[in-house]
Amino acid sequence: MRKAFVFIVGILLICEGLSARDKSEKMCRVSFGAAAGWAYLLGLDDYAQELIHSHRTLFYTLNVAYRALPGDSSLYDSAFGYPMLEGGFLLADYSHIRLHMENRHTPYISGLGYMAAAYGAFRRDIVRSGRFSLSYSLENGIGLSTRPYNRVDNIDNELIGSPVSVYFGLGLQGKCRVARHWELYASVDLKHFSNGALDRPNKGANTVGLSAGLRYYPVPEKLLFPVRNRQGKTFDKYFYCDISVGWAAKSLIDEWFLYYYMISPQDPRYRTSVFPVYSALTATVAPMFRYRLKYASGIGVDYMYMPYVDRLKEVDKEKGMKGLVYSPHSVGLSLRHEVFYKRFSLYFSFGYYLFRKIGVESSDFDKEQYKYIPVEKEKPYYETLGLRYTIPGLECVYIGYQVKAHLLKADCMALSVGIRLEKLKKRGGCTI
Structure with a gap:
């Protein structure tokens, strides 16, 4: 040290x-x-x-x-x-x-x-x-x-x-x-x-x-920097609709369980460090309220299409498991908040799945038979944390990336492009 x-x-x-x-x-x-x-x-x-x-x-x-x-x-x-x-x-x-x-x-x-x-x-x-x-x-x-x-x-x-x-x-x-x-x-x-x-x-x-x-500091400060915002009360509040689509990517923890714990050491996949990346499509519609220059909050409807569920079924078959149900579609409802600074914004959300079937146990699933087989049990809650950048010249269009998690356990990473249907206006000759 x-x-x-x-x-x-x-x-x-x-x-x-x-x-x-x-x-x-x-x-x-x-x-x-x-x-x-x-x-x-x-x-x-x-x-x-x-x-x-x-x-x-x-x-x-x-x-x-x-x-x-x-x-x-x-x-x-x-x-x-x-x-x-x-x-x-x-x-x-x-x-x-x-x-x-x-x-x-x-x-x-x-x-x-x-x-x-x-x-x-x-x-x-x-x-x-x-x-x-x-x-x-x-x-x-x-x-x-x-x-x-x-x-x-x-x-x-x-x-x-x-x-x-x-x-x-x-x-x-x-x-x-x-x-x-x-x-x-x-x-x-x-x-x-x-x-x-x-x-x-x-x-x-x-x-x-x-x-x-x-x-x-090469040049000593001679000015006082106020902490509080003196402009906050003059901001014109407004509603807008945030619409985004994206490409999500992830590896499968179910494959990790299979290769690490369940296959023979003679299998070339045994405890491998090579895992394929699977894709999914995302779409979100979120009515938002911009109540301060810095902040906007709203409610979002989140959809995801997950074609990799076919691979999950294959993994279950290789594990010898029966009775788990999968669907490539999921729909969730989320509370959203976004913090703006110039062209950048940080946003996060907390949501609940209205519909999602990834390894859901059916009435035919025998818990006692499979209790020692490692499986990923998803929670019905999810969180999203992401960073966005508004494109110059297209003041209502942004690109960004985000990480989605289930109670702090990462599920996937996504790249997105979106549009805010109400763009920012100029006030007092200064673009905000």
């Missing part, structure tokens, strides 16, 4: 030397940061708790951040209290993690190695008082694993199943301006890496921890 902090301070001192050459107006909006932290790897169920034998994780980040000034014209920056937009690199040191299931008699310990990620972050102050401030952060990115699952020498790594993972992070930071150019901060962080069910295994690496960091 001492070497890590020496490295961080060295990088920031170099940044200070370089910034002395250019005190342009743009540099008033830019800052540089670095952090290091400790985290605890969580086991979210009994199986994961038995699998994980050590939990210590270390994180290191380097980043550059941009923050608009009060003199800038964006109503979104004013509405959010002039947030920071950050881009950076994160190194997760999972090398201390030990993974092993005692009942498999595996003659070695599996691990996670390292994860290197590029990410973007949104940081917003919620309290400011003199030198001190309190903020929250939302992070999203892509990570590369040095040691994903494989059946040869890492068979107990059921957390990270593929070289590429999606990264999500949440944080709460307390910050103190210790000098004109320097800010010290401490943070409580939740971090998540997984492949979004695009490969198997996919339990995901979830950590909670503490970090400390430094931020360098």
Whole structure:
């Protein structure tokens, strides 16, 4: 850890030397940061708790951040209290993690190695008082694993199943301006890496921890940044209809159960690391109410067509199971909320299936006969978390991606295109 902090301070001192050459107006909006932290790897169920034998994780980040000034014209920056937009690199040191299931008699310990990620972050102050401030952060990115699952020498790594993972992070930071150019901060962080069910295994690496960091401002702040939105009461509320279609992709956990637990070790598929990706089509219609510049809420009707149910029937046949019912169609009703910032928006929903039959037990299903066969029992609830981008020149059209889960267990990842049938208007000469 001492070497890590020496490295961080060295990088920031170099940044200070370089910034002395250019005190342009743009540099008033830019800052540089670095952090290091400790985290605890969580086991979210009994199986994961038995699998994980050590939990210590270390994180290191380097980043550059941009923050608009009060003199800038964006109503979104004013509405959010002039947030920071950050881009950076994160190194997760999972090398201390030990993974092993005692009942498999595996003659070695599996691990996670390292994860290197590029990410973007949104940081917003919620309290400011003199030198001190309190903020929250939302992070999203892509990570590369040095040691994903494989059946040869890492068979107990059921957390990270593929070289590429999606990264999500949440944080709460307390910050103190210790000098004109320097800010010290401490943070409580939740971090998540997984492949979004695009490969198997996919339990995901979830950590909670503490970090400390430094931020360098090339040009000292001379302005006060208000936290509260002064424009909120002037926003014209309106209704719109959000219509989207998408392509969803996933691997099947039922195939994982079959290949890992039920077929012969002589079968070439036994404990394989190669799982095909299956497609589905999605469509959503959601009446929404835009009640503030930042927020919209509504109710959505969600439809999905899943042709891969034929493969699920084949898996059941290979398991020797009878009496499970499947349908390629599902319909759900969801509560939705969307947060807007310029052309980007973050949305999430919580829904309940009105119709869905994926492995539903019929009256002919013998529970006692199949009680020792591993199967995936879906919950009737689902959640969706996604990021959208509104296309310039087509102010009502957006593209995006989202992860769908069943009570926090990833089900699929989807790409979508959508249209909002009421586009934003110009107010006071400024495009909001």
